[in-house]
Amino acid sequence: MSASPRRRARSAIGEPAPVRVVLIVLTIAFLTAFLVLPLVLMFSQALAGGVAAYLAAIGDRDTLAAIRLTLVAAAIAVPLNAVFGVAAAWAIAKFDFRGKNLLITLIDLPFSVSPVIAGLVFILLFGAHGWFGAWLSAHDVRIVFALPGIVLATIFVTFPFVARELIPLMQAQGSSEEEAALTLGAGGWKLFWHVTLPNVRWGLLYGILLCNARAMGEFGAVSVVSGHIRGLTNTMPLHVEVLYNDYQFAAAFAVASLLALLALVTLGLKSLLEWRHGDELAALRGR
Amino acid sequence: MTSRLAGLVLAFAAGFAAIGTASGAEVSLFNVSYDPTRELYQDINTQFAAYWKSRTGDTVTIRQSHGGSSKQARAIIDGLEADVATLGIASDIDALHEHGDLLPADWQSRLPGDSTPYVSTVVLLVRTGNPKAIRDWNDLVRPGVSVITPNPKTSAGARWNVLAAYAYALKHNGGDETRAQDFLRALFKNVPVLDTGARGSTITFAQRGLGDVLIAWENEAHLVLKEFGAGRFDIVVPPTSILAQPPVAVVDRYARKHGTEALAEAYLRYLYTPEAQETIARHYYRPLDPAVAARHQDRFPKLDLVTIEAFGGWKSAQARFFGEGGVFDQVVGAR
Numbered sequence: 163m164s165a166s167p168r169r170r171a172r173s174a175i176g177e178p179a180p181v182r183v184v185l186i187v188l189t190i191a192f193l194t195a196f197l198v199l200p201l202v203l204m205f206s207q208a209l210a211g212g213v214a215a216y217l218a219a220i221g222d223r224d225t226l227a228a229i230r231l232t233l234v235a236a237a238i239a240v241p242l243n244a245v246f247g248v249a250a251a252w253a254i255a256k257f258d259f260r261g262k263n264l265l266i267t268l269i270d271l272p273f274s275v276s277p278v279i280a281g282l283v284f285i286l287l288f289g290a291h292g293w294f295g296a297w298l299s300a301h302d303v304r305i306v307f308a309l310p311g312i313v314l315a316t317i318f319v320t321f322p323f324v325a326r327e328l329i330p331l332m333q334a335q336g337s338s339e340e341e342a343a344l345t346l347g348a349g350g351w352k353l354f355w356h357v358t359l360p361n362v363r364w365g366l367l368y369g370i371l372l373c374n375a376r377a378m379g380e381f382g383a384v385s386v387v388s389g390h391i392r393g394l395t396n397t398m399p400l401h402v403e404v405l406y407n408d409y410q411f412a413a414a415f416a417v418a419s420l421l422a423l424l425a426l427v428t429l430g431l432k433s434l435l436e437w438r439h440g441d442e443l444a445a446l447r448g449r
Numbered sequence: 450m451t452s453r454l455a456g457l458v459l460a461f462a463a464g465f466a467a468i469g470t471a472s473g474a475e476v477s478l479f480n481v482s483y484d485p486t487r488e489l490y491q492d493i494n495t496q497f498a499a500y501w502k503s504r505t506g507d508t509v510t511i512r513q514s515h516g517g518s519s520k521q522a523r524a525i526i527d528g529l530e531a532d533v534a535t536l537g538i539a540s541d542i543d544a545l546h547e548h549g550d551l552l553p554a555d556w557q558s559r560l561p562g563d564s565t566p567y568v569s570t571v572v573l574l575v576r577t578g579n580p581k582a583i584r585d586w587n588d589l590v591r592p593g594v595s596v597i598t599p600n601p602k603t604s605a606g607a608r609w610n611v612l613a614a615y616a617y618a619l620k621h622n623g624g625d626e627t628r629a630q631d632f633l634r635a636l637f638k639n640v641p642v643l644d645t646g647a648r649g650s651t652i653t654f655a656q657r658g659l660g661d662v663l664i665a666w667e668n669e670a671h672l673v674l675k676e677f678g679a680g681r682f683d684i685v686v687p688p689t690s691i692l693a694q695p696p697v698a699v700v701d702r703y704a705r706k707h708g709t710e711a712l713a714e715a716y717l718r719y720l721y722t723p724e725a726q727e728t729i730a731r732h733y734y735r736p737l738d739p740a741v742a743a744r745h746q747d748r749f750p751k752l753d754l755v756t757i758e759a760f761g762g763w764k765s766a767q768a769r770f771f772g773e774g775g776v777f778d779q780v781v782g783a784r
Contacts, residue, residue, distance in 0.1 A: 406652070
């Protein structure tokens with residue numbers, strides 16, 4: 163690079179070069195220490211025994227069961243929260259009603275409550291000595307220490323993601339387009355499918371991605387309601403802990419690396435969305 | 450690693466063989482156990498499945514869950530439907546009766562040896578060469594010695610650890626309880642972290658490299674030597690310790706619900722057979738069977754073992770030492 167743009171940049175930013183260099187070096191050092199190094203370490207540990215051992219670890223029966231359970235839990239929790247998030251955001255952004263602020267606060271609740279508490283709440287509700295325990299036991303319905311409990315806990319902790327992405331976006335867009343559609347004679351569903359939803363589709367996808375990432379990675383709440391039955395109620399994050407405590411370090415890191423790959427894919431999709439649809443998503447951040 | 454792999458291959462082979470001959474029924478059993486028994490029950494379950502197959506023709510799948518003993522008991526009470534509970538301490542199975550009415554109060558008299566098919570003790574694991582010169586319990590209270598032990602509120606092993614240290618202090622202070630509590634206080638001043646289970650503490654000490662000495666189940670200490678290779682850790686056997694008795698029981702209410710009562714009892718009785726006792730000894734648990742114990746006597750050093758009876762049995766020791774406001778709370782609260 164030539165000297166002139168650098169000088170121009172300096173005058174525009176108003177910071178002397180040494181300060182900028184120090185800031186940049188600090189940022190890179192911090193990122194390296196806290197993000198890049200752990201990732202590198204994890205993958206090197208996962209592959210410590212070679213590719214064959216890595217594949218064997220992932221092909222293990224209990225590991226496959228954990229992967230399957232994680233996918234099933236996310237496949238139930240994410241669509242439900244997507245539907246709920248759209249409905250809540252639609253109600254909050256497009257209509258005025260009493261208790262609106264209370265609803266917004268409630269949606270944020272899972273962010274402020276510790277996941278462990280979230281898990282314990284389900285034990286207190288559905289555990290053998292919980293409010294519904296006796297009834298559930300009499301009808302042989304299992305909620306905690308089984309799939310339903312894991313799904314419930316996952317739904318609880320991922321509750322706010324979609325709604326929280328959509329509310330500011332919908333509020334920024336206002337309801338003028340909907341009003342126009344109404345005057346042109348569109349009904350409720352038509353309005354939703356042809357006007358509202360297309361307007362927020364990228365924000366919605368973004369919210370679903372974040373929701374999915376958290377759903378698959380959740381540890382605390384799921385740990386409380388899981389019961390840790392091998393090959394049955396261990397999700398991937400829980401299975402990583404089990405393997406680690408079994409002294410199967412390479413296998414633990416192999417499963418962890420799968421989770422990390424998932425996060426990287428999510429990150430890649432998110433960057434792609436931002437790159438392609440930055441304008442619409444910018445509305446989220448402007449709030 | 451290789452033995453586990455072999456076990457897996459065997460399990461698969463057994464599975465395929467079962468498909469091939471498909472005559473008996475498919476049954477399953479759920480064993481909720483404490484933390485360090487992971488490797489033991491992996492072997493026992495494979496053996497039992499073969500034994501049960503040969504006797505009844507049924508193919509049995511045994512599910513496992515491991516964690517801190519009291520945490521596991523809590524989960525069973527909350528509805529984790531274990532057919533059998535193989536926990537680290539009698540008071541945790543007592544809790545299943547008291548708080549969940551899941552089995553009768555006299556559960557411990559239903560199987561031989563107070564329902565305890567194997568016993569163990571508490572030893573000290575140090576880094577190789579013993580750089581802090583740890584020989585006995587009083588070395589753990591020296592300033593500058595960092596001690597790793599799990600949380601007695603959630604871990605059975607930790608409770609045995611506390612009582613072993615306490616028994617030592619009583620013996621060396623002429624039975625003075627106040628001075629024994631001071632000893633515990635000094636000991637816990639040297640404990641930087643309390644994990645929830647014995648395995649968590651072992652990983653903290655062996656893998657993460659924290660602490661100078663780990664107070665551990667004898668079997669857990671030997672497993673560390675095996676998993677991490679020779680020349681990294683040494684076992685120090687103190688002259689006195691405690692006889693740790695991890696009991697087993699059928700959880701009647703859940704077994705009845707699943708229709709697995711007979712299978713569950715057969716599974717626990719199998720633990721007393723010479724075949725299972727061999728496996729138990731191989732995993733460094735002290736076997737109940739005298740013949741098996743004699744064969745493996747060089748594995749298990751003789752030391753002066755205090756029993757829980759010296760503390761009036763678990764029913765009273767649990768409340769006195771580990772209940773709300775008990776000795777442990779006072780000692781740690783004053784930290």
